[in-house]
Structure formats: C-alpha cells, structure tokens
Amino acid sequence: MAIKGNLQLMKEINTAMIMNYLHRNEKLTRAELTRMTKLSPTTVSGLIEQLIGRNLVEIIGEKIMPGAGRRALSLQINKNGGYVVGVSLNVHVLTCAIMNLHGEIVTEYRAKLEVGRKPLADQIYDAITACTAQTSEFRQDSMMGIGISAPGIIDERAKTIVYSSQLKVTNFDLHKILSGMFPNVPIQIVNDSNAAAFAEHYFGAGKDLDNLVYLRIDDGIGAGIIVNSDIYSGKKGAAGEIGHIAVDPQGEICKCGQVGCLETVLGSPYVLDKCGTIAAQIGVAAPESMEELLARYEAGEDWLEPIFDRILYVCKVMIFGTVQFLSPEAVIVEGWINRSAKLMEKLNASVETSSFPFVFSKIGLMPATFGEKGALYGSAALMLQKIFSASVLK
Incomplete structure (x- = not known):
C-alpha cells in the first residue's frame, strides 16, 4: 500500500x-x-x-x-515525559543509566560484570530494576526503550550476540530473553564501538557530521563506523572488528592465535608487557600501570622513544588506511592514547603533513567526548533516535 x-x-x-x-x-x-x-x-x-x-x-x-x-x-x-535505559557491558563492569528525553543522565548504576548466558541476562535485569528504583519520578510505563551495548560481533538486525569472547557467549539471543522480562518495551542491542561512534555523531565531537570513524585504542582495539548518519555494521555485525588484523609477521602471538595482530601492538596490556620486558633487559624499573608508563614517556625517558615510535607508526598506518578506504569527515579516537599529549601531538602532526586526495586535516583527529562512557551514552542515544525519528510513539 x-x-x-x-x-x-x-x-x-x-x-x-x-x-x-x-x-x-x-x-x-x-x-x-x-x-x-x-x-x-x-x-x-x-x-x-x-x-x-x-x-x-x-x-x-x-x-x-x-x-x-x-x-x-x-x-x-518535555524531558520527563519518558525515559530510555542504556546498558553498557565492557570487560569488567556493567553500567546502567536512565536518560531523559533531553539526553541527560538521570541516574546511574554500576556492578562488576558477570559473564555467561544466564548470569548476564539476570544481571542486566537486576541492574535495570535497581537503576529505575533510584529515580523517584520514574514510572514503569514511562520506559520508552532499552539500548544495550556489548563487545563482540553483534547481529544488530537479528538482535543477537553472535560471538563475544569477553562475555563468553555465542549465538546468544539476549533480545528474546529481555523481551520476556520487559514486555512491550523496544530493545536494541549494538556493538560497543558502534554505540560509542553513534554517541559522538548524535551529540558529541562528531555532532552534525554524516560520516565518521570512531577508533577505540585501549585494552582492545575496535572501530565504530557512521556512514550517512547511520551505523554501518556490515554482514552479521562484523564491520569494525579491526583488532585482529595482522600488522607484524614477526610480532607476538595474539590471544586469537594469530601472530602480530593490531591488538598486540596497540592494546594496553601488550604495550605494558612489552615495556616491562625491555625494562628488565636494560635494568630499569618496569612501569606498573599505563598511567605510570605514559607519565614516564611524557617526561622523556629515552628507552621508551623507540617503543612509542613503533606505536605511532602503526597508529598512522591504521588511520591512513581508514581515511583512504572510508573517506570519513573525522576520525574520533578514544583510549589510552588520548592520555598522552605528546603522542597525540605527534599523531596529529603526521596527519597534517600527509597527502590525502582531499582536505582531511581541517577536522582530522578528534578526541572522544564521552571517554569510556561512550558506549553507554550511545546505547541510550540510539533509543532516543528511534523515539524522535521513527514510528515508535505508542
């Protein structure tokens, strides 16, 4: 019709x-x-x-x-005319937040993340229930949607977690379980990097940009892609899973079994281990945390320069490849790399002096607005977008 x-x-x-x-x-x-x-x-x-x-x-x-x-x-x-719930699942912590219709976080709840099918579903239910109980003005019929961000490969069309090594689940129909717990409430499940990318596009550093790439360089490596203002997740949600692209054939063995994955060069646990090994070889104290490592790099310890030069080179290759392949208006970076002004200055300088087929450096690299909470904001923002631009106004 x-x-x-x-x-x-x-x-x-x-x-x-x-x-x-x-x-x-x-x-x-x-x-x-x-x-x-x-x-x-x-x-x-x-x-x-x-x-x-x-x-x-x-x-x-x-x-x-x-x-x-x-x-x-x-x-x-009317900001209190309804609420959306955002749930972020990351390596260690489950975070749940209630957001009003102005995009403001009303209340938040955090708990140590449990993994596996039943523990995970039960914990999400308990977190949402606990979070809503903290808001005096919240009514059950004012819940207009639940957005959940999770690490791994998410089939966003089928609303299924296809595979997540961090959550220890495969082909997990979380949507079906939660729909039984929260009947008549729209529920969306999205990859955490995609959610964070959407948050930056919707009301963050990339607001009003139609095409952007969000790069997360932290304990793991991932990318979220926004094309024509929509998340691009690819077949079965596998787009952006860049952490296991092999970049160093002489490198370390990754937890996935391959040699020299991007994660083994840029992932914070690998960077810290690499620096610890070299520190022991040259007889200096090994850094015990990324914060200490970055402080010592900023202070100019010579032995760290070649390590970070290699990191810088791999970051450049990753960003250049992203720009040449997808032609985004901006690349937004989140993770440990943002905590080093020295490294970011060098990275920005390399972008400024690079020859792209268009002027990318006018915007270029931008730090993420929401930090580690990007996926949380994005999962809720996706539900706001549905309310304000789709026929879900029941």
Whole structure:
C-alpha cells in the first residue's frame, strides 16, 4: 500500500518529524514547525495538542516573533515525559543509566560484570530494576526503550550476540530473553564501538557530521563506523572488528592465535608487557600501570622513544588506511592514547603533513567526548533516535 493511503502511518511519520525538529532545535513555535515540516497549520496544531496531552511536549512561554509585537508560544520536548535505559557491558563492569528525553543522565548504576548466558541476562535485569528504583519520578510505563551495548560481533538486525569472547557467549539471543522480562518495551542491542561512534555523531565531537570513524585504542582495539548518519555494521555485525588484523609477521602471538595482530601492538596490556620486558633487559624499573608508563614517556625517558615510535607508526598506518578506504569527515579516537599529549601531538602532526586526495586535516583527529562512557551514552542515544525519528510513539 502506498504511504499516502495509510493515514495512521502518515500520522506517525508526521508526529515523529515534529518530535525530531523539537529535539534538534530545543524550542520552536507552531508557526516555525509548520514552516520546517511543510505540514498545514491545522495538522501541526492537532499533532501538538495530542503530544501535549501525552506529556511528551510542553509549552514553556512566549516568544517574540517578527512583526509589530507579535508573540507566539514556544514548545519543547518535555524531558520527563519518558525515559530510555542504556546498558553498557565492557570487560569488567556493567553500567546502567536512565536518560531523559533531553539526553541527560538521570541516574546511574554500576556492578562488576558477570559473564555467561544466564548470569548476564539476570544481571542486566537486576541492574535495570535497581537503576529505575533510584529515580523517584520514574514510572514503569514511562520506559520508552532499552539500548544495550556489548563487545563482540553483534547481529544488530537479528538482535543477537553472535560471538563475544569477553562475555563468553555465542549465538546468544539476549533480545528474546529481555523481551520476556520487559514486555512491550523496544530493545536494541549494538556493538560497543558502534554505540560509542553513534554517541559522538548524535551529540558529541562528531555532532552534525554524516560520516565518521570512531577508533577505540585501549585494552582492545575496535572501530565504530557512521556512514550517512547511520551505523554501518556490515554482514552479521562484523564491520569494525579491526583488532585482529595482522600488522607484524614477526610480532607476538595474539590471544586469537594469530601472530602480530593490531591488538598486540596497540592494546594496553601488550604495550605494558612489552615495556616491562625491555625494562628488565636494560635494568630499569618496569612501569606498573599505563598511567605510570605514559607519565614516564611524557617526561622523556629515552628507552621508551623507540617503543612509542613503533606505536605511532602503526597508529598512522591504521588511520591512513581508514581515511583512504572510508573517506570519513573525522576520525574520533578514544583510549589510552588520548592520555598522552605528546603522542597525540605527534599523531596529529603526521596527519597534517600527509597527502590525502582531499582536505582531511581541517577536522582530522578528534578526541572522544564521552571517554569510556561512550558506549553507554550511545546505547541510550540510539533509543532516543528511534523515539524522535521513527514510528515508535505508542
């Protein structure tokens, strides 16, 4: 059936369009919404009244308009008209947060992560329940969506964790289990790097950029890809799994069994182990943490220079390959590398002097806005996007 023939669908699309404009512009009048949406004044007013009745939109006062003293009522999204839940699963910690409709974190809950099918599902349920109990104004019927970010290969279409070595699950239909625990609540499961990339695109360093790549260089290596404002996850969600690209045939054996994976060069546990081995060989104290290692590199300890020169070279190769292959507007970097001003300065300088087929360096490399909480913000932001740009307004 053509869209024009489906009045209910048209109403949902128009409602979502109004919500999206209000969300992106914060405050608008009915006249401004009429102009932006190209809908009739009668249609806009009718939909606004319904949204006000459903507590999703509120009137916040008068706005002076062009003309002789003309005034109009300003409207905005009612931030407490609904909530979304974000859940981030990483190597050690489960973090759960409630976000209001203005994208503000209302409350947060953290616990040591448990792995395996049943422990993981039960812990997510317990975390969401505990988190919602911390918010006095939260009502069960105000939960408009649950977004979950997880490490590993996530089939976002099938909403299944295909494989996650960190969570110790394979072909795990987490969505089915959680849907039974939270009936009638939209649930989305997304790869953690993709979630973090979306957070940067939605309201972070890459806001308003249509194409960007998020690189996580930490204990593990991963990439999140935004193409034309949407997450690109590839077949079965495997896009961005770059940590096990072999870059050094003479390198160390990776936990995956291959030799010289990107993770063995840039992953923080491998970097720390490498420095410890060399420190023992030359008779200096081994750094006990990445914070200590970076402080000593910043202080100019000579023996660390060749180690970090190799890291810099591999980072350059990774970033150059990303730029040449995907042509993003920006590459956003998160992880231990951001904590070294010296290393980031060298990396930025190498980008500035490189010859790309277009001017990439105008934006170039940018540090991530949300740090280690990127995946948490992204999992919730994905649900906000669904509310404000899709027909999920039940």
